[in-house]
Amino acid sequence: MKRWLDRVTGVVTMYMLAILLLSAIGVIAIALSLIGVLSYPALALLISATVSLGVTVGSSWVMARLVRVAPHLPSAIITGLLVFFIMIPSVDPVGLLLIALAGLVASGTKYLIAVRGRHILNPAAAGTFVVGVLVFSELLPFTSFPGWWVGTSALLIPVTIGAFLVLYRTQRLVLGGTFLALVIAIGTIATLARGGTMVDALTLTILSSPWVFFAGFMLTEPLTLPPRRWQQLTEAAIVALLIPIPFAFGPVTNTPQLALLVGNVFAFVTGQRRGIRLTYLGKTALSPTTWELAFQPAHPVSFVAGQYMELAIPHRKADFRGSRRYFTISSAPRADRPITFAISLPTKSSSFKRALLDLEPGATVVGTSVGGDFTLPKDVSEPLLLIAGGIGITPFASQLAHATERGETRDVTVVYATSAPGEVPYARMLEQSGARVVLYSPDAPSPLPPNWIYGGAERVSGERLAQTVPDVAGRRTFISGPPALVSDLRRAALAQGARRIHTDYFSGY
Numbered sequence: 001m002k003r004w005l006d007r008v009t010g011v012v013t014m015y016m017l018a019i020l021l022l023s024a025i026g027v028i029a030i031a032l033s034l035i036g037v038l039s040y041p042a043l044a045l046l047i048s049a050t051v052s053l054g055v056t057v058g059s060s061w062v063m064a065r066l067v068r069v070a071p072h073l074p075s076a077i078i079t080g081l082l083v084f085f086i087m088i089p090s091v092d093p094v095g096l097l098l099i100a101l102a103g104l105v106a107s108g109t110k111y112l113i114a115v116r117g118r119h120i121l122n123p124a125a126a127g128t129f130v131v132g133v134l135v136f137s138e139l140l141p142f143t144s145f146p147g148w149w150v151g152t153s154a155l156l157i158p159v160t161i162g163a164f165l166v167l168y169r170t171q172r173l174v175l176g177g178t179f180l181a182l183v184i185a186i187g188t189i190a191t192l193a194r195g196g197t198m199v200d201a202l203t204l205t206i207l208s209s210p211w212v213f214f215a216g217f218m219l220t221e222p223l224t225l226p227p228r229r230w231q232q233l234t235e236a237a238i239v240a241l242l243i244p245i246p247f248a249f250g251p252v253t254n255t256p257q258l259a260l261l262v263g264n265v266f267a268f269v270t271g272q273r274r275g276i277r278l279t280y281l282g283k284t285a286l287s288p289t290t291w292e293l294a295f296q297p298a299h300p301v302s303f304v305a306g307q308y309m310e311l312a313i314p315h316r317k318a319d320f321r322g323s324r325r326y327f328t329i330s331s332a333p334r335a336d337r338p339i340t341f342a343i344s345l346p347t348k349s350s351s352f353k354r355a356l357l358d359l360e361p362g363a364t365v366v367g368t369s370v371g372g373d374f375t376l377p378k379d380v381s382e383p384l385l386l387i388a389g390g391i392g393i394t395p396f397a398s399q400l401a402h403a404t405e406r407g408e409t410r411d412v413t414v415v416y417a418t419s420a421p422g423e424v425p426y427a428r429m430l431e432q433s434g435a436r437v438v439l440y441s442p443d444a445p446s447p448l449p450p451n452w453i454y455g456g457a458e459r460v461s462g463e464r465l466a467q468t469v470p471d472v473a474g475r476r477t478f479i480s481g482p483p484a485l486v487s488d489l490r491r492a493a494l495a496q497g498a499r500r501i502h503t504d505y506f507s508g509y
Contacts, residue, residue: 006483009169013322014222015074017169021162022081022217025150028158037154044089051096052087056080056103063111069366070314074322079106082124082217085150086257087131095144098135102127102146120268121261122221129257137251146257151210163216170222175232176215182240183211190244214256219263226267227307227371239263276301276309276367280359281338286425290391291357292330292342295365300335305402306395306504307372311341313365315355324368325352328394328480328504330426332402342425344391374480374504376403376410382476383411385469385498386435387460387489389481390418395504396480397426400433413438413469417460417485438468459488462495473497480504 009017030045032038057076064071083106087099106127110119113126128146135145150159167176187205192198205211219239225232242259252258278295286292303309308328315323331340343353359365376384376399386396393416403410412435418424421442430437431449439445444454455468465472477498479489486503493501 003484003487005165005168006487009165010483013074013324014166014169015078015322015324018078018166018217019074019081021165022078022085025155025158025162026081026084029150029155032154038152040089040149041091044091047091047096048087048089048099049081049084051099052084052103053077053080055100056083056107059104059107060110063107067111070312070323072312072314072324074324076107079103079123079127083127085213086124086128086146086148088144088147088149090144092143094141098131098140098144101140102131105130119223121264122218122224125218125257125260125264129255129261132255132257133251136253146255148210148213148256150213151208153207156207156212159213159216163212166216166220170220172220172232174229175236176219178233179215179219179236179240180211182237183243186240186244210256214260218256218260222310222371223369224264224267225369225371226270227303227369228270229373231267231270235263235266238266271369271371276370278311278339278365278367280361280363280365282361283357286342286423287420288422289345289420290342290425291345292340292425293356293359294338294340296338297367301339301367301370303329303333303370304372304375305329305333305398306375307370309339309341309370310368311356311365312368313352313355313359315351317351323352323355328372328374328398329370330394330397332398332405334405342391342394342397344420372504374478374502375399376478377476380408380410383413383471383474385413385415385472385475385477385493387415387477387479387481387493388417389479389485389489390420392479392481392486392504393418393426394480396478397429400435401429404429404433410435412436413475415455415460415465415469415489416440417481417489440464460492462492465492466496469496473499476500476502478502478504 026049029038030042033040033042033045056079057073060076061071080103083102087102090096106123109121109123109126113119113121132146134140135142163176167173184205188201191201191204219236226235239259242262243254243256245254247254277298281294281296283291283293308326310324310326312324327341329339330342343356374395388396396414414430414435415438417440424439424441424445427445437452438455439452440455440460442457448454453468455464472493473496477493477500479486479501490501490503
């Protein structure tokens with residue numbers, strides 16, 4: 001099942017997956033309306049969706065042009081769909097005007113409420129929050145408002161499936177689960193305290209609430225999340241605790257939008273607090289199918305060895321996978337030198353990779369965020385097993401180079417499996433690190449560096465892992481690479497007694 005999920009969700013980028021899932025929920029909602037299951041008229045749903053998407057996408061394009069940046073239309077489409085699911089559908093011209101205003105404000109927050117090139121607030125939450133305040137302050141007519149109509153029992157199954165796929169694809173199931181556990185528990189306690197029954201509590205917190213949708217499609221917005229998991233869980237707890245607390249300051253009341261916006265501010269304080277501008281320096285061939293690309297940041301970028309960055313490279317004739325992609329940083333953290341990324345070149349490359357390799361030195365590239373928890377333990381005395389498949393060597397390149405520069409003496413065994421013939425990427429770095437290396441590849445290096453073992457050309461199995469790394473059970477294990485290979489290697493490590501296993505995979509890469 002895991003391999004199937006990895007394959008299905010990895011076919012497209014995260015942005016495209018969110019668009020497909022949100023669109024599917026919208027189509028199901030219209031179908032349910034036509035058969036009388038959903039109370040909102042199908043015509044109202046269609047017109048509201050058209051207005052929300054049209055205004056949000058159109059205004060995002062215009063604003064991006066005005067500030068001379070490339071528009072990211074997949075992000076604008078997602079924002080438009082989210083606004084559609086939050087604002088009550090309407091066919092009334094004034095109601096549609098309110099939906100349009102929510103989309104317009106949502107687009108504006110990306111460019112107007114930004115600090116040093118980084119937007120702070122979830123656009124859909126900000127746009128619908130502003131309209132909600134204006135409506136409840138009676139400055140605007142009460143014909144449409146942020147009612148979270150998606151939170152209905154009729155849509156619970158498709159919403160749950162969609163939210164699960166998003167959380168799975170982004171590896172944030174723990175984040176979503178933490179939020180849901182807290183908000184459902186708090187809501188249940190509050191309902192029981194008011195004299196309600198357990199059935200009432202579960203109906204209000206699960207069947208008739210937007211929390212599953214919120215966890216899957218709102219809380220996980222990547223540009224407004226902090227970089228580390230503990231920070232993300234803290235944000236989830238802040239949002240979950242704020243939602244049920246009753247308060248009112250004039251027209252401002254406790255709403256899911258306001259709670260999320262407060263969480264966004266926390267994320268901004270704890271994360272990368274500026275946009276990342278990178279100047280392309282050039283590329284170096286690491287092997288016949290692997291390139292390392294170097295960029296000089298305009299300002300120092302704070303990251304931990306093993307983390308990733310999202311790069312945005314707008315280009316003509318972009319394929320369905322879009323113009324943004326996540327890459328693990330392959331260089332060691334140091335403020336005064338370039339940042340590097342490694343990419344592999346399959347037989348059929350994406351338009352993004354072709355655009356990346358076609359960059360000319362001096363070109364400017366934007367990095368949108370830094371994050372990830374695939375980091376080595378602080379205790380340098382802990383024995384480690386690093387298992388990499390193909391391009392999965394990238395985080396280990398950063399980590400081992402960083403450890404070498406710091407003079408750390410770590411007990412490290414690296415198992416590197418690659419199907420590509422020829423030179424081994426980062427071979428020199430692996431040799432300099434002093435790690436014991438077990439190589440599985442079509443070709444054995446000649447001569448074989450000290451501390452290296454050639455494991456052969458076959459895939460790594462549990463038995464082969466036990467032969468070359470007999471103390472697997474005593475090492476903390478880190479596995480990185482394509483999803484299917486990571487799953488196989490994880491099973492192989494588990495079969496040999498490994499229990500502390502951390503995985504990082506390149507789904508949709």
